Amino acid sequence: MLFNSHLFLLVFLPLAVAFYRLIPNRAAFRIWYLVAVSLVFYGYWDVSFVPLLVISVLGNWGLSKLYQANGRRLVPATGVALNLASLAYFKYAAFLVANLNLALHTSFAVDKVLLPLGISFFTFHNIMYLADLYRGNAPIYRLRDYALYIVFFPQIVAGPLVRHWELIPQISKDPWGKDTAERIGRGLTLLIIGLVKKVLIADALAPVVNSTFEAVSQHTVPGLGDAWVAVLGFTFQIYFDFSGYSDMAIGIALIFGFVLPFNFDTPYRALSLRDFWRRWHMTLSRMLRDYLYIPFGGNRHGLPRQVLALLGTMFLGGLWHGAAWTFVIWGGLHGMGLAAGVLWRRFLPPMPTVLSAPLTFAFVVFAWVFFRSADLGQAATMFSAMAGAGGMHGTRHLVFILLAALIAFLGPTSQDVAMKRLKPARWDAAAAALVLCLILLKLGDDTNYEFVYFQF
Amino acid sequence: MNWSHYCRLLLIVTALATLALYAVTLAVDPYDAGRFSFIHQHGVPLYGQRMADASRGRDPQFDSAVIGNSTIQLLDPARLDADLDGRFVSLAIPGTGPYEQLAVLGWFLRHHPGGVGTVVMGLDAAWCDSPRVFGPAGETYPFPAWLYAEQPWSYLGHMFSYKSLEAGIRRLNVVLRHAPAARPDGYNDYEAGKAYDPNAARSRMINGGAENDQAEDAAPAPAPPPGGGQPEFAALAAMLGGLPDSVYVALVFPPREASSVPLPGSDGAALVASCKSRAQGLAQSHPNIRVIDFLKDGDIARPDNFWDGIHYRGNVARQIEDAIAQAKPGPR
Numbered sequence: 001m002l003f004n005s006h007l008f009l010l011v012f013l014p015l016a017v018a019f020y021r022l023i024p025n026r027a028a029f030r031i032w033y034l035v036a037v038s039l040v041f042y043g044y045w046d047v048s049f050v051p052l053l054v055i056s057v058l059g060n061w062g063l064s065k066l067y068q069a070n071g072r073r074l075v076p077a078t079g080v081a082l083n084l085a086s087l088a089y090f091k092y093a094a095f096l097v098a099n100l101n102l103a104l105h106t107s108f109a110v111d112k113v114l115l116p117l118g119i120s121f122f123t124f125h126n127i128m129y130l131a132d133l134y135r136g137n138a139p140i141y142r143l144r145d146y147a148l149y150i151v152f153f154p155q156i157v158a159g160p161l162v163r164h165w166e167l168i169p170q171i172s173k174d175p176w177g178k179d180t181a182e183r184i185g186r187g188l189t190l191l192i193i194g195l196v197k198k199v200l201i202a203d204a205l206a207p208v209v210n211s212t213f214e215a216v217s218q219h220t221v222p223g224l225g226d227a228w229v230a231v232l233g234f235t236f237q238i239y240f241d242f243s244g245y246s247d248m249a250i251g252i253a254l255i256f257g258f259v260l261p262f263n264f265d266t267p268y269r270a271l272s273l274r275d276f277w278r279r280w281h282m283t284l285s286r287m288l289r290d291y292l293y294i295p296f297g298g299n300r301h302g303l304p305r306q307v308l309a310l311l312g313t314m315f316l317g318g319l320w321h322g323a324a325w326t327f328v329i330w331g332g333l334h335g336m337g338l339a340a341g342v343l344w345r346r347f348l349p350p351m352p353t354v355l356s357a358p359l360t361f362a363f364v365v366f367a368w369v370f371f372r373s374a375d376l377g378q379a380a381t382m383f384s385a386m387a388g389a390g391g392m393h394g395t396r397h398l399v400f401i402l403l404a405a406l407i408a409f410l411g412p413t414s415q416d417v418a419m420k421r422l423k424p425a426r427w428d429a430a431a432a433a434l435v436l437c438l439i440l441l442k443l444g445d446d447t448n449y450e451f452v453y454f455q456f
Numbered sequence: 457m458n459w460s461h462y463c464r465l466l467l468i469v470t471a472l473a474t475l476a477l478y479a480v481t482l483a484v485d486p487y488d489a490g491r492f493s494f495i496h497q498h499g500v501p502l503y504g505q506r507m508a509d510a511s512r513g514r515d516p517q518f519d520s521a522v523i524g525n526s527t528i529q530l531l532d533p534a535r536l537d538a539d540l541d542g543r544f545v546s547l548a549i550p551g552t553g554p555y556e557q558l559a560v561l562g563w564f565l566r567h568h569p570g571g572v573g574t575v576v577m578g579l580d581a582a583w584c585d586s587p588r589v590f591g592p593a594g595e596t597y598p599f600p601a602w603l604y605a606e607q608p609w610s611y612l613g614h615m616f617s618y619k620s621l622e623a624g625i626r627r628l629n630v631v632l633r634h635a636p637a638a639r640p641d642g643y644n645d646y647e648a649g650k651a652y653d654p655n656a657a658r659s660r661m662i663n664g665g666a667e668n669d670q671a672e673d674a675a676p677a678p679a680p681p682p683g684g685g686q687p688e689f690a691a692l693a694a695m696l697g698g699l700p701d702s703v704y705v706a707l708v709f710p711p712r713e714a715s716s717v718p719l720p721g722s723d724g725a726a727l728v729a730s731c732k733s734r735a736q737g738l739a740q741s742h743p744n745i746r747v748i749d750f751l752k753d754g755d756i757a758r759p760d761n762f763w764d765g766i767h768y769r770g771n772v773a774r775q776i777e778d779a780i781a782q783a784k785p786g787p788r
Contacts, residue, residue: 006616181458181459181460181462181463182459184459184463185459185462185463185466188463188466189466424457424458424459424461424462425457425462426457426465428462429461429462429463429465429466429469430465430466430469432466433465433466433467433468433469433470433473434469434470434473436466436470437469437470437473437474437477438618440470440474440616441474441477441616441617441618441621442617442618443617444613444614444616444617444618444619444620445617445618445619446598446619
């Protein structure tokens, strides 16, 4: 079920919290309870994927126990391979076969497999753990602890990508202490901030963006204004959508007593592309750094190796978002941009901020065109429209885009508001309540959009 | 104030504000559906027919209705009033088929338990020769079936929304006379303010409305839906069957421009024929149901009687109104 739905906000979450409080306050009860609640949450989308998730938990935990018993590093290595294989089957089989057919002029057929929701995220949780196990950096966990790490419902569908050592030590802590009210108050507020980003900003931008990209898919070349509005609209839509989702996930986890890592830090204020990736989808960046970039050589084996490591990391990072050349190019562009930044810093004087910040933003916006387009032809049409090939018309919704830009550039981060600035004041509570009330009513309208990141 | 108070206040204010706004929405009755209303005055803002016809369909000042697609909306309620001695409301909704129209008919009949004068139903291509699913999946445009439903549950769900709250505010403005109300009798004269241009009209017709009407042959008639149009006629029969004999029901087959009339012997003609025979069957089963058939080639189908292939002009509408009046069964 979606966080931004009546079912979740008015039924699931209140019941889940109420029973969490009512069950005996012992770690085993609490943990198994949250595992069960998470499976209900996940199974509500499609119950047929629950067995896959359960097998994934049992299989990966079983491998860790096997490794504990025999100490052979082949075990976690095999585990990583198996996880990658399952991801490849569900996510990339059709893409691989289609490109193979194209290259070899063959006509292999592959049945379209339905992508289990969140597979990119929970498979990566498993892989990160097994990789740490392989390196000797991870303990063997109890089944219930590991199960909750993988299935914990706030994070299972679209992250944030949490490291086992960040979450699992929190699992056995008693959530009902003297700071409980503060935690719930801040978590609730963060959830509301996330809902505002999603429901009031991202979902309002969605039709503006969709209509132009839809027209492009029908081979219409939009006017210059419409094209820029759509591309900038998507730039802010995906930010508010995904960071809103992350805020909700972190806020909900906080209500249950868990601190998840933050995922966004005003990314469009970045001064360089390197800076951007320290602010955008931060938990993915960290994961890419620790499990791809550094193993590829990182910056410790000379410049050529570093450039290759960046290109390889971002190529795979792009592919992780989806089985399509548009994502590969998006990742590849970011890889090249990051490499260019490394070379610039090595050989040229520092770029002044007034130049580097807008340049970074422009680069990110251009790359989003590939990310949003269904195929390369659409992206090409969009670029030509942005250059004026479809005429100059179209300034609708420009004010709205500027407003979203203002919030994205100048606004404080959600975590800053909810975790630091927020004080338990009467007017703050009343304001948050009225916003929540507005959102509940908004969610009754017929147009609820799914989160952009659910497709990855 | 501590955090515990903060949480409590947040939740209590949310609950109270949400419930209050919900209650206000229900009481203001944005669509004048009369379900939980505190306002007794009839009428809604300038909504489209889909949203406005719940109000019109239950307005006690009317006892007779015109129901159908845009192909029946040029019938003038005021003229029908005079011809048939009734008080007519037009509940015709453009872009609808049997599923939507029967929901409106059911609504109108349920809200006039005291007596219905006349019901005029337009049975056009959406009933006869365009295969449609009889149900929500067959809607060309989204239709608020929840507004016309017999049970209030779906309505209650839809009232808990920002859109309904907004609509409620609009309605309040109408009630307080700060905004204009929609026309009570629902008449929507699509000719109003337009000059008729025969060339422009012909350009909207199959084959330019040319004399030879071979164009129809080019496209084979679509396959009839599963059940062959049965469910909608069964539903119509069930609704009409419950009416007292005093209610006059006119089943009108609206005219089409000649090039849109299926050629004799074509698949399309067979579909229309079976549609007409179903209507005749209904008429035979009930003393006061009449079939008014304008769907034929001949003088009525001349291109200059039409704005396009299916939307006729005022003079044709007058003929249909007269025919409905003449076919009215006499007192027995």
